[in-house]
Amino acid sequence: xxxxxxxxxxxxxxxxxxxxxxxxxxxxxxxxxxxxxxxxxxxxxxxxxxxxxxxxxxxxxxxxxxxxxxxxxxxxxxxxxxxxxxxxxxxxxxxxxxxxxxxxxxxxxxxxxxxxxxxxxxxxxxxxxxxxxxxxxxxxxxxxxxxxxxxxxxxxxxxxxxxxxxxxxxxxxxxxxxxxxxxxxxxxxxxxxxxxxxxxxxxxxxxxxxxxxxxxxxxxxxxxxxxxxxxxxxxxxxxxx
Amino acid sequence: xxxxxxxxxxxxxxxxxxxxxxxxxxxxxxxxxxxxxxxxxxxxxxxxxxxxxxxxxxxxxxxxxxxxxxxxxxxxxxxxxxxxxxxxxxxxxxxxxxxxxxxxxxxxxxxxxxxxxxxxxxxxxxxxxxxxxxxxxxxxxxxxxxxxxxxxxxxxxxxxxxxxxxxxxxxxxxxxxxxxxxxxxxxxxxxxxxxxxxxxxxxxxxxxxxxxxxxxxxxxxxxxxxxxxxxxxxxxxxxxx
DNA sequence: ACCTGAACACCGTTCAAGT
DNA sequence: ACCTGAACACCGTTCAAGT
Numbered sequence: 001x002x003x004x005x006x007x008x009x010x011x012x013x014x015x016x017x018x019x020x021x022x023x024x025x026x027x028x029x030x031x032x033x034x035x036x037x038x039x040x041x042x043x044x045x046x047x048x049x050x051x052x053x054x055x056x057x058x059x060x061x062x063x064x065x066x067x068x069x070x071x072x073x074x075x076x077x078x079x080x081x082x083x084x085x086x087x088x089x090x091x092x093x094x095x096x097x098x099x100x101x102x103x104x105x106x107x108x109x110x111x112x113x114x115x116x117x118x119x120x121x122x123x124x125x126x127x128x129x130x131x132x133x134x135x136x137x138x139x140x141x142x143x144x145x146x147x148x149x150x151x152x153x154x155x156x157x158x159x160x161x162x163x164x165x166x167x168x169x170x171x172x173x174x175x176x177x178x179x180x181x182x183x184x185x186x187x188x189x190x191x192x193x194x195x196x197x198x199x200x201x202x203x204x205x206x207x208x209x210x211x212x213x214x215x216x217x218x219x220x221x222x223x224x225x226x227x228x229x230x231x232x233x234x235x236x237x238x239x240x241x
Numbered sequence: 242x243x244x245x246x247x248x249x250x251x252x253x254x255x256x257x258x259x260x261x262x263x264x265x266x267x268x269x270x271x272x273x274x275x276x277x278x279x280x281x282x283x284x285x286x287x288x289x290x291x292x293x294x295x296x297x298x299x300x301x302x303x304x305x306x307x308x309x310x311x312x313x314x315x316x317x318x319x320x321x322x323x324x325x326x327x328x329x330x331x332x333x334x335x336x337x338x339x340x341x342x343x344x345x346x347x348x349x350x351x352x353x354x355x356x357x358x359x360x361x362x363x364x365x366x367x368x369x370x371x372x373x374x375x376x377x378x379x380x381x382x383x384x385x386x387x388x389x390x391x392x393x394x395x396x397x398x399x400x401x402x403x404x405x406x407x408x409x410x411x412x413x414x415x416x417x418x419x420x421x422x423x424x425x426x427x428x429x430x431x432x433x434x435x436x437x438x439x440x441x442x443x444x445x446x447x448x449x450x451x452x453x454x455x456x457x458x459x460x461x462x463x464x465x466x467x468x469x470x471x472x473x474x475x476x477x478x479x480x481x482x
Numbered sequence: 483a484c485c486t487g488a489a490c491a492c493c494g495t496t497c498a499a500g501t
Numbered sequence: 502a503c504c505t506g507a508a509c510a511c512c513g514t515t516c517a518a519g520t
Contacts (some may be wrong), residue, residue, distance in 0.1 A: 033328035059336030078462075094300070120474025127415040130460035134438055135438055136242045138438065140439075152445050153445065153456060156456065157455065159409075161456075162397065163408075164403070165401035167405070168397075168400075171364055172366040195374060196389075197372055197375055199393070200375075203394070204393050204394065204397045204418070214398065215395075215460075218398060219456070219459055219460050219463055221466050222463030223463075225456070225459075225463070
């Protein structure tokens with residue numbers, strides 16, 4: 001929604017209208033390609049992002065893209081970068097470390113909800129994505145009193161939760177409802193159990209915000225406790241013996 | 242690794258050797274297709290799972306598969322079912338609810354590590370997958386004193402964490418290392434911050450088990466606390482005012 | 483330097499034809 | 502009932518040719 005556009009695309013469209021086909025030359029760029037890809041994916045999903053389709057969107061042939069981008073994967077990586085850049089930073093001075101973490105993770109989820117098709121790409125093992133944001137969170141944890149190892153574990157735990165939760169909730173905005181509806185239904189489970197499950201599912205689906213906050217609060221409370229009791233440290237000492 | 246094979250595949254291969262081509266007829270089945278797909282995916286990854294390739298593995302042409310399976314997605318769903326069936330169940334009588342949850346989630350991660358290529362499929366919004374396992378965990382939480390809503394939230398939180406963590410850690414067993422190595426490197430971040438990040442990453446990568454346990458312990462401790470203080474309930478009351 | 487036509491080696495899926 | 506040849510409408514990517 002909020003990608004910064006350079007306005008080049010409108011320029012392009014104008015060229016197209018006036019038949020100034022030659023001025024396509026040089027108007028393409030990595031950034032324009034990725035911004036266009038982001039809008040396409042937000043609108044129609046990842047499967048719509050083919051080289052031919054994206055090129056068409058830019059008024060150009062597929063092969064032209066390879067002059068600015070090595071392959072499709074590089075475009076996907078660019079989408080992740082764009083998404084991460086959209087995360088609202090959390091002030092380092094605000095409130096407690098718990099509240100800062102809470103805010104940071106909620107902000108991460110928020111961009112996920114804004115770009116559900118792109119969010120799943122966070123699960124790919126990109127090198128060093130979101131370095132700035134991750135670093136802020138790490139500093140926060142170190143300042144709170146966690147040692148290097150614990151801070152790393154804690155950040156990984158929080159990220160795992162947020163991304164896991166987000167991937168799950170965005171999955172059902174993203175897939176065609178048909179695919180879900182056609183999945184085989186439960187068997188080998190009695191009706192009472194099934195109704196419990198259904199109740200749980202609908203609770204979480206109907207108030208995803210509450211579900212998210214509940215889990216996030218639990219993790220942060222757990223981290224706080226492990227900081228107080230030094231649980232991580234004790235385990236490490238025990239492991240050495 | 243431990244998929245139950247009906248031995249039909251060996252039978253098939255024997256037929257192939259003896260040139261008894263006609264006996265292919267009727268030897269195909271949904272189960273055989275999915276078991277073969279599982280072995281193929283474990284060996285070579287999800288991209289290797291094409292209809293043509295899978296058919297070849299079965300000594301048959303691609304279109305034959307459509308006699309037993311509606312489409313490729315149904316095969317993927319079958320893989321998830323197989324994976325879930327492999328989760329070691331946790332005795333309901335064992336120890337505390339905390340320890341049972343801990344064991345259940347560790348078992349879930351274990352099958353993920355055994356089948357890293359398949360594990361990511363858990364993120365798709367299948368209807369009612371893992372119903373039995375989810376139900377056991379829910380009963381466990383209800384017995385511990387959580388109400389319906391909290392139990393649902395708690396299970397979702399645990400699953401989000403385990404799947405998020407697992408997806409992250411399996412991602413780097415699964416992708417070609419080349420794709421990772423070729424990802425653009427950090428910029429706009431100073432050397433000190435980068436070294437902190439690198440330290441964190443390598444800690445988590447070198448002792449993923451410790452990282453996983455740390456986070457899992459934190460979540461369960463947090464849930465325990467929210468049960469004691471009734472945090473969920475209080476928030477709900479506050480929300481009503 | 484950058485755009486592109488043609489081609490390569492693939493996809494999932496359909497459908498009519500075979501047995 | 503089940504297997505399949507041929508075809509449809511696609512993919513990502515390469516490479517030589519154009520300007």
